[in-house]
Amino acid sequence: MTKNKIIGIIVAVLIVLSLVVVVWADVERAFIPGNRIAVVSLTGPIMGSSGGGILAPAGITPDLVRRLLEQAERDGSIKAVVLRIESPGGAIAASQEIGDMIRDFEKYIVVSMGDMATSGGYYISAHADMIIAQPGTITGSIGVIFQHLNVDGLLEKLGIERETITGGEHKDMFVTPLTAERRDILQQITDEAHDQFMRTVAGGRDLPLSEVRELATGELFIGTQALDLGLVDLLGGRQVAIDAAAELAGVQDPVVIELAPPVPSIWDLFLGGGGILEIVRARLLGEEFIMLREVRELLNTYSLPRF
Amino acid sequence: MGKGIIETLGGVLARPISTIRSICEQRPIGWAIIVVLVVSVVSTVAWIDPGMLEELGLPDISMPAIVALFSIINMVTLLVLTAVYHLAASVLGGRGTYGGLFCGSAFAGLPGIFAAPLAAIGLLPIVGGLLSGLGTFGIGLWALVLGILAIRENYLISTGRAILIYLFAPVVLFVVVFLVMFLMFFLVN
Structure with a gap:
């Protein structure tokens, strides 16, 4: 047997053995019991899709939360999750989608509130198994806000005239200043969203609906008040939340890991919001072009009520 | 192949210059394709798990599909890069065949x-990640040297010209593709 042949055989055996080790490790990670608590940080406004720059996508989106929770669910060694929430709230449907994910998550979830977890931030928290806030955390704001922008002045300033043709009586609701009838329609939508918010809080926090109605004025509460009102379970920070999660999951001496948000793909870097292409375009065509595009988007977008 | 595949594989690792020269001359296309596929499968299974793909923002697809996808990508990349190298080498006066370079480059990726062993080392506590990272850097350099050798031996050109072709031809290709894509997106948006 030649030297080359011996080397070839040794390498082949080494590769096969290594593959067995690597595949076994993956299987073990997925199925063998462990004692890990995952900490997931959710920061920023709640949005349907991500905003922000190329290297720091901002905001809490259903897609981001789904990816992080699926990662935690797949890993058999993770027994519970601590969600660090720092959010002023945001889009209603996105909040509801995230809330459903938290409610349906198969492992324990403890929310640890930062400086602020208000409105939508509180809405998603209400689905967790436990909420922990600092004494000085600002939370609550159980309410819905709807703002209609009248952009006529801006269009006039830009020298843009708008022609609107509609099929359907109220299709141009947001084009002209609100009439009394349309204001009523939007009030009903806002009230319904508010009712959904209150029912969710009552269900999630196991509070009587009548009690939640009294709290749900949109008022802000500081952590200590929120505890008295039953909106949070405990006062404390990250470590208190980790201890609580470990206790809920029956884990002793937990190993804490941080689950990081997904890395933006190469396409996001070039073509995503705030991507390189966007920066180059702004440089070449000037800020006015970008502003005009923003105005076009504004005109093509409905105002939406928000948590 | 005269020497048999195991011996050739050992030769690429132990006596790369003479073995790659012989591969470029004999052009064992079938074995070259098998080597590319085996290397693709082994490296994909070793480094990629579905969770990693999820984190990278790729859709949640099954492991066999991931392996097939990466194998196809690697094969297409090799075919295209070989074409680019072949064109650049021809311009710089090299005399060799596309098939010879394809086979040489395929074995150079060995x-x-x-x-796989580096991924296994990466599982070691504390030092695993560092050792694995250093090892990955090492095999990257090793493959780079073998790739340059494949160009040099296939076209019988100087090492300097081989390095020039290996390093700059893909950059030129990337710039051209990027400019075309940039213009397309720029015009569409």
């Missing part, structure tokens, strides 16, 4: 199979 160090990629060491992704």
